[in-house]
Amino acid sequence: MPLDAMNEYDDDALLALYARGDAGAARALTARLGPRxxxxxxxxxxxxxxxxxxxxxxxLRLWRIAADWRTGEAKVTTWLYRVTANLCTDRLRKRRGTDLDAVPEIRDERPSVEETMQQRARAGALQAALMQLPERQRQAVVLRHIEGLGNPEIAGIMDLGTRAVESLTARGKKALEALLLGQREELGLHDDT
Amino acid sequence: MMTHDTNTSADGDLAAFFDAGRQAGESPTGDFMMRLEADALRLQPVPQARTRGSVWGDLLRGLGGWPTVAGLTAAACAGVWIGVSPPDLMLTMLQDQSVIQNVDPLSGYDYAMLGG
Incomplete structure (x- = not known):
């Protein structure tokens, strides 16, 4: 099946097609989920x-369980975010104590107009501040405010209640404000922005 | 599902930072995407796959797999062996017609039952 024709299928349906050997579904799922x-x-x-x-x-883990995936029980993205977060936590644990001075890597390949520079600087400042948050707070804030997921889905990903998610994001935001709001002026942000 | 529009108000004073963070999302390289795709295709289940000799494979599966085939083979070998070199007791039994009647699975009684 052509890749474009796969757009009308949701992740669950594509995964079912993948499990039945549809190569188009393999490509479509990779293109959809890989960047995310x-x-x-x-x-x-x-x-x-x-x-x-x-x-x-x-x-790889998703492909391996595709044949046993129970459609409708969990969202593919929820499962993937959870697996991703767990893998990241493992990496961060290994890294801890050896790489505390890691500088957030922000790509620099777009035209350097002033606004783009400022956007990039803000993104860099945000990423640096995010990396100072405890892991769970960072994960909750990223899922809520950057990935744009709702609290119930985040609760499913993090295996928490929605109240706990709200608490985590609130604390994370407060910590970010403490870290970032002092930089507003130098990042081209003024009180009217 | 993305809900950035509805989140913007919840971003509060950090809205400009979150907005910049969303726009600055890292993209995977083409090479990396090719690697992911190769993984997906390599690990894809192939439930309809047919290989040479699959008729024998189907027969094997139909019979119940290798354990069943091993049992059938043993039974066949035993049958051949008994045919070639029957035990003395069996020869005695075969010569005694009454014994054969006693073990006949299709005796007159069974025929009567089948006839209703």
């Missing part, structure tokens, strides 16, 4: 090479 998992891993780890490793491992 990678982006999330990158935000949690702030390391491109490690994010690639985690993405590859998370998707």
């Amino acid at each position: 998992v990678f982006s999330h891993a990158q935000r949690l780890l702030s390391d491109r090479a490690e994010a690639e490793d985690v993405t590859q491992e998370a998707l």
Whole structure:
């Protein structure tokens, strides 16, 4: 089946097609989920090479359980975010104490107009601040405010109640405000923005 | 599902930072995506796969797998052996017609039952 024709299928349906040997579904799922998992891993780890490793491992696990996937029981993305977060946590545990000075890696390949520079600087500041949060707070804030997921789905991913998610994101945001709001002026943000 | 629009108000004072963070999302390289795709295709289940000799494979599965085939083979060998070199007791029994009647599974009684 052509890749475009796969757009009308949700992740569950594509995974079922994948399990039945449809190569188009394999390509469509990879194109749909790969960048998403990678982006999330990158935000949690702030390391491109490690994010690639985690993405590859998370998707390998998905392919391996595809034949046993029970459609309708859990969202594929919820499962993937959870696996990704667990893999990232493992990486961070190994890294802890040996790589505390890691500098967030922000790509620098777009035209350097002022606004783009400022956007990039803000993104860099945010990533640096995120990396200072405890892991669970960081994960909750990223899922809520960057990935744009709702609290119930985040609760499913993090294996928490929605109240606990709300508490984590609130504390994370408060910590981020303490870290970032003092930099507003130098990042081109003024009170009217 | 992405809900960035509805989240913007919840972002509060950090909205500009979160907005920048969303736009600065890292993208995987083409090479890396190719690797992911190769993994997906390599690990894809092939439930309809047919290989050479699959008729024998189907027969084997139909009979119940190797354990069943081993049992059938043993039974066949035993049958051949008994045919070639029957035990003395069996020869005695075969010569005694009454014994054969006693073990006949299709005796007159069974025929009567089948006839209703």
